Amino acid sequence: MKHRSSLAIPRLGGTSMSIREVAKRANVSTATVSRAIHHDSRVNAETAERVWHAIRELNYYPNVHARSLASGRSHIAGLIVSDITNPFFPELVQGFAEAALESGYDTLVASTNYDAARTSLAIRRMLERKADGVAIMTSEMDESLIAELKNRNVPMVFLDVAEPGRLISNLRVDYADGVGTAVRHLISLGHRRIGFLSGPDNLKSARVRREAFLECLSNAGLAIEDPRMVTDGGHRIDGGFDAMQRLLALDERPTAVLASNDLTAIGALRAIRTAGLRVPEDISVVGFDDIQLAAFTDPPLTTVRLPRTEIAERAFECLARNMDLGQEDGTEPVIGTKLVVRASTAPYHR
Amino acid sequence: MKHRSSLAIPRLGGTSMSIREVAKRANVSTATVSRAIHHDSRVNAETAERVWHAIRELNYYPNVHARSLASGRSHIAGLIVSDITNPFFPELVQGFAEAALESGYDTLVASTNYDAARTSLAIRRMLERKADGVAIMTSEMDESLIAELKNRNVPMVFLDVAEPGRLISNLRVDYADGVGTAVRHLISLGHRRIGFLSGPDNLKSARVRREAFLECLSNAGLAIEDPRMVTDGGHRIDGGFDAMQRLLALDERPTAVLASNDLTAIGALRAIRTAGLRVPEDISVVGFDDIQLAAFTDPPLTTVRLPRTEIAERAFECLARNMDLGQEDGTEPVIGTKLVVRASTAPYHR
DNA sequence: CTTATTCTCGAAAACGCTTACACCGCGAGC
DNA sequence: GCTCGCGGTGTAAGCGTTTTCGAGAATAAG
Incomplete structure (x- = not known):
């Protein structure tokens, strides 16, 4: 010895x-x-x-490693996002990591970059590091991958993609409500021709927002006649720029547009100004998300606030319920939204 | 058995x-x-x-935990940043994590939020998880904390704060050069009254930029007479807004301003427009960093590009040299900058 | 044909912790 | 007076690897 x-x-x-x-x-x-x-x-x-x-x-x-080895618990919480570079996510990461820390968990972040291989790798890493729970805030997620986690009894929480179940929770954002208030805001300002800059079609939440938009409009008796009034902005600034240009090229261009996220709206803002028009005098635009930047665009963006910190905290709570309290059931908290009116919307005139 | x-x-x-x-x-x-x-x-x-x-x-x-326990190596690289919510950092995190991943390391990110307690906690976490190396991309770092790491022979790499030494590297950004080209750009456009929106004084890099600005100006025979021409924008949008307003209130307001970072410049953009003036016709502004957003401000921001991905990769390289190759020396790579001319600068007229 | 090397490989200790199990008083119950 | 239960504590097995040490076989050298 x-x-x-x-x-x-x-x-x-x-x-x-x-x-x-x-x-x-x-x-x-x-x-x-x-x-x-x-x-x-x-x-x-x-x-x-x-x-x-x-x-x-x-x-x-x-020594955490000895501890983990002996106890079988790593005290690591995984967080998978699609793109940490997207301003939507840092706050999410921050909120999650903070909540985790308070409960003694370290957070292992993985950014999938919308890429299947990376996504698969991300899951693999979670598995290897034996994350006690994983929050999956991206929709590009293969069934087989989450099955891998499920098999190993790793608690999971999703954002708007899965059904809750054993050890699986889901945060449901009330997009319909958010889109609804935005559209009603526009309508109440007198707008009748409202365009929509949608997100990528493979993104569930983007689809939901678009559907909500369409339904809301037809409920108001303003059903869209020209399908070109909803066009894909890809949830990115440049995509929004291009998409808005397409809308502006229409014979009957919209007097207001709703964007599927703020980045798209910002692109739209630029496209409108580049075309020699003014916001909100000529065209009103409202975004979605309320990223920090939204308050500092020109003009400041009216947008639907999606409470990222709340999402993050709720997400961790869901995991903690399974990890710490040992409960087996999943839940499905609803996340509300809120319209933040700034200066990019104004009454329709002329 | x-x-x-x-x-x-x-x-x-x-x-x-x-x-x-x-x-x-x-x-x-x-x-x-x-x-x-x-x-x-x-x-x-x-x-x-x-x-x-x-x-x-x-x-x-x-099983990584067993592996770590037995081998004494965690294959975890730590990354400490001041504020992951600041658009400067996500790209840095991403680049670092990616480089790390390629070498088989997972990245443990910690955001200090400019808070001493959190910073201390961050170091503690690195210690507990037994990070094999730590990249410290924040300047609010107590000597005693880094001593703790040094004692345990944890390789470190800093961004512009420490002297290289045993197991300690430092990335040196050539701020002087960046600020220099920006100022020369402005001068060549005919500007003579150039203001500076500085960063927080406790930030080394912010101080360096301001000094470089001052020196560059006096080298060009344009030494600042009114000290109010350099004012603190706090490296944030709202700070930049306020600071620019102060500049605009001057009897002899500048015809061009250089901001210590892009966020500040964006705030300045808004302040100028709010005052009823135009960029670049009335005032030219140039930022620093070239965050993604800079290309989409209105007008697109002329700025000094600070290559974040390169910084991230270099940082990990430095650590890897010590972690994988077992070398004991630290290095000090120099990171260059590059002026990106967009539309927020124009010749001085009238 | 013996001895020294080189190649391969296995036995088992070590990493630092958790935890099942055993143990040891000691006051309570009968 | 003896058992029972219980609060406190120690012993040691076990977690899944890595790594040292040495053994055995095969090859090279003498």
Whole structure:
């Protein structure tokens, strides 16, 4: 028994305190130290205090790898997003990571870049690192991949894509309501020819928004006659720019447009101005998401706020329910939206 | 010896393949399997093939926690940024994570939010997760914290804050050059009264940019007379807005301004327009960073491009040199900048 | 044909923690 | 007076790898 590894070979990482040193110092066994650390009620209060004292004195903190190996829990929460570069996501990541941290979880972020191979790799990483739970905030997700997680009993939470089930939750954003208030806002301003800059068709949430738009319009007796009035802006600035140009080229161009997200709206803003028109005098535009930037476009963008921080927190809550409380059921909280009226919309005139 | 843990208690995570099963399947010892996995040249090619075959058949992948525990290496790279919500960072995170992934590292991101407590916590997390290396892309970093990492021989790389040393690298951005070309650009357009919207004073890089600005101007014989011509925009949109308003209120307002970052410039853009003036006809503005958004402001922003992806890749390279190649020295690559001329600058007239 | 090398490989210790199980007083119940 | 239960604690097995050490076979050298 020639222990003392750290003495033999000064491994990378240097000498690090182990639970044994704490045990020795506190004059107890390693088991008791472990129990004290986990606030196990079975250890005598006095003993526990002695242990904590030693811990502080030695500036000890447990080796997470050993801990994970022994306990089977990694205390890592996975978060998969489509594109961290999209301004929608950083706040989401931040909120999630923060909530996770509060519960003692580290967050492993993966950005799929809308790419199947990367997505698959992302799941693989979650599996390898043995994430205790995974939040999947992207829709490009193969069934087989989530099956892999399901098989291993990894709790999951989705954003608007899956049905809740065992260990699976889903956040449902009330897009219909959001789109509805936006459209009604436009209608109440007197607009009748309203265009829509949709998102990529393979994105469920984008489809939902478009459907909601269409339905809302026909409910108001304004059903779209020209199908070209809804056109794909790809949820990106340049896509929005192009899409808006198409709308402007129409014989009967819209007097107002609703964009499927703010990036698209920003592109539209530029296209309109480039065409020599003014917002909101000539055309009103409303976005969707309310990214931070929306308040600083020119003019400031009227948009439907999608509460990212709330989404993030709810998402982690869902996971925590399964991870910490050991519940097996999934839930489906509804996320509300809110119209933020700024200066890119105005009454229709002329 | 009652092994079969996975049979006894179906732990969370389900039955997971272990190296022993592979060994059994390939008719070798676990040691050989381990060696085969690591492409150890000492294992016979034929045996290795047999092992790999078994691995594929069983869909086996190693338990990272066991691996980390035994090897002392976590294959986790830490990345600490000040604010992931700041559009400057997501690209950085993305680039870093990507580079890391290619070398088999997962990235643990921490956002300090410019807060000392959080920063301290971030370091702690890196320590606990035993990150093999840490990239520190924020300047609010206490000496004592980095000492903690240094003690444990964790390689580090900084962005413009530290001196390189043992296991410590530093990326040096050539701000002087960037600011220089921007100022010369403005001067060549005929501008003589040039204002500066600086960043927060506690940020080293912000100070450097301001100094460079001042020096560059005096080199050109245009030394600033009115100290109010350089004012703090806080590196944020609203800060830039306010700062620009202060500049506009001056008796002799500038005909061009250089902002310490793009966010500030965007705020300035709005302030100028709000004051009823036009960019670039009345005032030219140039930003710094070239965030994605800069191409889509109105007008598109002339700015100094700071290559974030390159920074990210270089940063990881620096760490990898120490982590993988085992070199002990640090380096200090210089990161160049490039002026991107768009439409927010124009010749001075009248 | 023996001895020294080189190749391959296996046994088993070690990594640092968790946890099932055993154990040891000690007051309570009969 | 003896068993029972229980709060507290220690012992040691086990988590799934990596890695040292040495053994055996095969090859090279003498």
